Amino acid sequence: MADILVTGSAGFIGSHLAHRLLARGDRVIGLDNLNPYYDPTLKQARMARLEALPGYRHAKINLEDREAVAALFAETKPHGVVNLAAQAGVRYSLEHPAAYVDSNLTGFANILEGCRAAQPAHLVYASTSSVFGANGKLPFSVHDPVHHPITLYAATKLANESMAHSYAHLFGIPCTGLRFFTVYGPWGRPDMALFKFTDAILKDQPIDVYGEGRMQRDFTFVDDIVEGVLAALDRPAAVNPAWDPMAPxxxxxxxxxxRILNIGNSHRVELMRYIQVLEEKLGRKAKLNLMPMQPGDVARTEADITDTRSALGYAPKVLVEEGVSRFVDWYLDYYKAG
Incomplete structure (x- = not known):
């Protein structure tokens, strides 16, 4: 049993992770400010489920509030920290850059300072496949350089990786950054494609399909993401004795x-196939509004998880057919739709 601080605990991935930690006997300190980036009632519903469980306590704090974050670390002295709180969304960053600076840069700096003071056994934090940016080499490998992010969101996450390295070096804090690939599943975010597609199809409204539907994504079910996070948390990062400064x-x-690891399914799925699976589950055809690529989008993603398998024993299990079905079952029950 350990005290684990989970930031973003009322969020999509954070709430799933908190449930898994509680189920295995850990105590969870959840931090979330319930911001209105999307429907806060969904966040409140996730949090209500957690607060009904023994071993969970919630701190409604803004990550960028330096004094409040420092006080929480001082009070709780967590054994482990998982930072999932961030201003999410690639497209939102085009219009609201300050939100990303506040949460993803200032907020993450506050987490690092909290870890400097409390010295947890491990800090695990969410990065993103978006850091690969203009890199077209597939599958995306953590051993390839990532110097060309194409959105501010990706740039802030890339900065997090560098910031964590400096604190790991200076203060001995083991840090693992996890690059998530297109997460989906029950209790997901309303701004993400599967949620929007399901809502529109049930309302007999057209769906906007970017890239004319030719985009490919490494869709990763939330349960597989959470298993990767847990496995990482339990295996703190270490110095690589074979690291070569002449070929870093x-x-x-x-x-x-x-260290940096990819957490993905490791299979590319065409967007049109994703939509087809959803149509089959709903028993309805989608009305497609084919659109060009949007700024900040990339044509394809696919995770190379060789290192993740080796380091963590990570083995994603859920294919899109099962994952989409489980999402729709949750959606129809939660919204009483159909």
């Missing part, structure tokens, strides 16, 4: 207990 590996470090 971007995924590990010879001077800090720090």
């Amino acid at each position: 590996d971007p995924a590990t470090s010879g001077v800090a207990p720090w």
Whole structure:
């Protein structure tokens, strides 16, 4: 049994992770400010489910509130920290850059300072496949350089990886950054494609399909993401003794207990196939509004999870047919739709 601080605990991934931690006997300190980026009633419903369970306590704090975050670390002295709180959304960053600076940069700096003071056994934090940016080499490997992010959201996450390395080096805090690939599943975010597609199809409204439907994504079910996070949390990062400063590996470090891992399904699925699976589950055809690529979008993603399998024993299990079905079952029950 351990005290684990989970930031973003009322969020999509954070709420699933908190449930798994509680189920295995850990105590969870949840931090979330319930911001209105999307429907806060969904966040409140996730949080209500957690607060009904023994071992969970909630702190409604803004991540960028330095004094409040520091006080929480000082009071709770968590054994482990999982930072999932962030201003999410690629497209939103085009119009609201300050939100990303506040939450993803200032907020993450506050988490690092809290870890500096409390010295947890491990800090695990969410990065994103978006950091690969203009890189077209597939599958995306953590050993490839990522110097060309194409959105501010991705740039802030890339900055988080660098910030964590500096703190791991200077203060000995083991840090693992996890690059998530297109997460979906029950209790998901309303701004994401599967949620929007389901809502529109049930209302007999057209869905906007970007890239004329030719985009491919490494869709990763939330349960597989959570299993990866748990496995990482339980295996703190260490210095890589084979690291060569003359040929530095971007995924590990010879001077800090720090690493980067991909958490994905490792299979590309065409967007039109994703939509087809949804149509089959709903028993309805979608009205397609084919659109060009949007700024900040990439044509394809696919995770190379070789290192993740080796380091964590990570083995994603859920294919899109099962994952979409489980999402729709939750959606129809939660919204009493159909």
